[in-house]
Amino acid sequence: MRITVNGEDVGLTSDGDTTLLTALRDELGLVGTRFGCGQGLCGACFVDVDGTVMPSCQTPVWQVEGQAVTTVEGLSQDGEPHPVQRAILDRQAAQCGFCISGIVVRAAALLRDEPDADAARVTEALDRNLCRCGAQRRIIEAVLAVRESR
Amino acid sequence: MSELPAHVVDNPRLGTWITVAGGVVEVHVGKVELGQGIVTALAQIAADALALPLSRIRMLAAHTTHGPDEGLTAGSLSVLQAGPALRHVGAVVRALAGPPDDEYVARIAALDPDTDLLTAPTADAVTPDAVGSSTPRLDLPDKVLGRPRYLADLRPDGLLHGRVLRPPSPGARLLELDDDWKAPGVELVRDGSFVGVVGEREADVDRALEQLARDCAWAEEDALPDGDDLPTWLRAGPHEEIEVLDESPAPGTLSASYSRPFLVHGSIAPSVGLARWDGDALRVWSHSQGIHPLRMAIASALGLDPAVVEVEHVENAGCYGHNAADDAAFDAVLLARAVPGHPVQVRWTRPDELAWGPLSSAMTATVSASLADGRIAGWCYDVWSQGHTARPMYRGIPGLLAGAHLATPVPLLPATDPPTAAGGGTTRNAVPIYDVGPRRIAGHRRVDSPFRTSAMRALGAYLNVFAIESFMDELAEEAGADPVDFRLAHLTDERAARVVAEAARLAEWGEELPDEVGRGIGFARYKDKGAYCAVVAEVGVASSVAVRRLTVVADIGLVVNPDGARNQLEGGATQSTSWTTKERVRFDRRRISSTDWETYPILTFREAPLVDVHLVDSAAPSLGAGEAAQGPTAAAIANAVHHALGVRVRDLPLDADAVVRAIEAQE
Numbered sequence A: 001m002r003i004t005v006n007g008e009d010v011g012l013t014s015d016g017d018t019t020l021l022t023a024l025r026d027e028l029g030l031v032g033t034r035f036g037c038g039q040g041l042c043g044a045c046f047v048d049v050d051g052t053v054m055p056s057c058q059t060p061v062w063q064v065e066g067q068a069v070t071t072v073e074g075l076s077q078d079g080e081p082h083p084v085q086r087a088i089l090d091r092q093a094a095q096c097g098f099c100i101s102g103i104v105v106r107a108a109a110l111l112r113d114e115p116d117a118d119a120a121r122v123t124e125a126l127d128r129n130l131c132r133c134g135a136q137r138r139i140i141e142a143v144l145a146v147r148e149s150r
Numbered sequence B: 001m002s003e004l005p006a007h008v009v010d011n012p013r014l015g016t017w018i019t020v021a022g023g024v025v026e027v028h029v030g031k032v033e034l035g036q037g038i039v040t041a042l043a044q045i046a047a048d049a050l051a052l053p054l055s056r057i058r059m060l061a062a063h064t065t066h067g068p069d070e071g072l073t074a075g076s077l078s079v080l081q082a083g084p085a086l087r088h089v090g091a092v093v094r095a096l097a098g099p100p101d102d103e104y105v106a107r108i109a110a111l112d113p114d115t116d117l118l119t120a121p122t123a124d125a126v127t128p129d130a131v132g133s134s135t136p137r138l139d140l141p142d143k144v145l146g147r148p149r150y151l152a153d154l155r156p157d158g159l160l161h162g163r164v165l166r167p168p169s170p171g172a173r174l175l176e177l178d179d180d181w182k183a184p185g186v187e188l189v190r191d192g193s194f195v196g197v198v199g200e201r202e203a204d205v206d207r208a209l210e211q212l213a214r215d216c217a218w219a220e221e222d223a224l225p226d227g228d229d230l231p232t233w234l235r236a237g238p239h240e241e242i243e244v245l246d247e248s249p250a251p252g253t254l255s256a257s258y259s260r261p262f263l264v265h266g267s268i269a270p271s272v273g274l275a276r277w278d279g280d281a282l283r284v285w286s287h288s289q290g291i292h293p294l295r296m297a298i299a300s301a302l303g304l305d306p307a308v309v310e311v312e313h314v315e316n317a318g319c320y321g322h323n324a325a326d327d328a329a330f331d332a333v334l335l336a337r338a339v340p341g342h343p344v345q346v347r348w349t350r351p352d353e354l355a356w357g358p359l360s361s362a363m364t365a366t367v368s369a370s371l372a373d374g375r376i377a378g379w380c381y382d383v384w385s386q387g388h389t390a391r392p393m394y395r396g397i398p399g400l401l402a403g404a405h406l407a408t409p410v411p412l413l414p415a416t417d418p419p420t421a422a423g424g425g426t427t428r429n430a431v432p433i434y435d436v437g438p439r440r441i442a443g444h445r446r447v448d449s450p451f452r453t454s455a456m457r458a459l460g461a462y463l464n465v466f467a468i469e470s471f472m473d474e475l476a477e478e479a480g481a482d483p484v485d486f487r488l489a490h491l492t493d494e495r496a497a498r499v500v501a502e503a504a505r506l507a508e509w510g511e512e513l514p515d516e517v518g519r520g521i522g523f524a525r526y527k528d529k530g531a532y533c534a535v536v537a538e539v540g541v542a543s544s545v546a547v548r549r550l551t552v553v554a555d556i557g558l559v560v561n562p563d564g565a566r567n568q569l570e571g572g573a574t575q576s577t578s579w580t581t582k583e584r585v586r587f588d589r590r591r592i593s594s595t596d597w598e599t600y601p602i603l604t605f606r607e608a609p610l611v612d613v614h615l616v617d618s619a620a621p622s623l624g625a626g627e628a629a630q631g632p633t634a635a636a637i638a639n640a641v642h643h644a645l646g647v648r649v650r651d652l653p654l655d656a657d658a659v660v661r662a663i664e665a666q667e
């Protein structure tokens, strides 16, 4: 089985029913995508597949064969953090940070699709990402700051 | 000698705190990063104490062999305890290796690691440079950029993955599992009712766990109480009595009872443990709040000499108290025993994290008071709860979950409470800060229970502050007084009065609000001697209970990292909003049924309130900020709902159903 991860074509020995999350973390060593619930309910494992954000814990690898998967590791360009990551760091918009990978993936997709997304849109887009530390408001502000800094 | 910081007395060797590698001074601390930013705050203190820029020091993870034993990282005490120790260590280093010129770090490297910190000379204190600045968190770049940082990200050579099958209900026993049970790619480990699998690939152990769940037969019983009437069950006992104080007040003429359900920690990551046996030596990596007690607990449960057990802290997602970290570490130890030489990483499942991690106890309280000329004259308070700590080694027993399931069990004991001097548990913040005349305050700790409870953020203070501060509003109404004025009239502590007044001013107390929006206040001094925190909530009640805005004002003494402290208070208030408006562990008579984020919903992005945090200037000793907002936020929300609708919700969670029930009860 071959998939494209962060622009690279990779072969997998995992069988097709293995979840994309497990393949990424266990076989490819891409541990930036986090395991939070394994039930599609927290967003910690979000990845971008051909422009659609999905929970990798609920996605068998056969389903993404031949498609382009982007993980949090693939969002930085030439060693430069993605603007959303930059803004989260600038504003210290996290506590434990465990929810952040999935949030960065979701927010990056939103700003790519809707560069002018307002506070209501950002909030709505992130509504399937859970944060237990209570960093939600700081995160929303950080995503909005990306828009303003352009 | 008695002037020396306690943690220096306990760890008097210089080399336990300071080493040098690659031109950088390594600072070993015993406090651990739980997602709260403590390591950054301690780095700031260490940098100042050593007279070095932050870039010349490196903070190392807590380790039972290579670093100081600083007990638990809990109770908002970290800076208070670890700060003075680091200042002392720095003063010794400067006296012996100063001045901080080009050769300074080289001279530190040459210091004798056995230097006795108790007798060594000390240099004068330095003026703070890093302390007081909003230094960015040292750990966040890895976490935000998706680099390996958490325990589950470690990939040591020879790594195997492990999963444990927990029983379906508390008290269940494994009846039957085929002796030749097999699944592809895994090895079965069984000891009594403890069953798990180990294998090379995560996909294999996950599948094997599902198969195991289908193939195990259990003996279960209906041992759980009626989840819709927990106050009656808590009051039924048997209890251990906790006398707090009795000044023989007359029975009050006004009275009310309040309650809260069981809650879970709900960290976004499930718990993880990693362990490896090499002959008789055991190495463990854990996100425990207390690696030293964990080491003793593992040794005691397995009858090992503690000297052969080494535990190192590795971060995981946010920790809000005694969660399943220690249990997961012990699971890893048990599974790794079957595959000597291989590190085994155990990750809990989400359902197990929600059902088998220690819970935060349900509680109920009854308060009564009398009014004379608009002032409170006498106050009685009784609170019922399970204990709030069952940490490893707390009662001299291991207290590790898997122990209870082994063929030769190492049983768990019912939770107890920390001593009153350490803030208590059930009775934490049970004594009102107000001038209320003679008081009688008592706690009643229910000791037999099928539920395993332990410490979660604020312990009993969450319910006690909710009850006291709700009742203060009820008394103010009875007295015909404004809730803020009424509180100020009963406060003699100036720092307290200032925080309350400031919160009211900043939240535009008394200004008009739109229809179906209310404003309420809650206040407490955490643990009676910790941070002062007042919260004003603005809550909409149109179709659901929507917390729109929280104004948080706190006096936490000297602030080490202002942005970090604000972040902690904001996070605490937001989390308390989630507890208060949404959360409740659900169960039938046999099993806990809230085992995912649908059956145990928590606050979403849409529901998260705007939070304004203000820190009051203070030069008093630094106090932890992480737990101070939990109780005041709950009361502020309930008081705001009352302000908007005129109904009083006394049983949490304060969701739309609770409001409807309160309206019906009033009619």
Ligand code: FES
Pocket (backbone or CB within 6 Å): A034, A035, A036, A037, A038, A039, A040, A041, A042, A043, A044, A045, A046, A055, A056, A057, A058
């Ligand atoms: S881990 Fe995939 S949604 Fe939670």
Ligand code: FES
Pocket (backbone or CB within 6 Å): A094, A095, A096, A097, A098, A099, A100, A130, A131, A132, A133, A134, A135, B035, B268, B317, B318
């Ligand atoms: S920062 Fe901890 S879960 Fe979001």
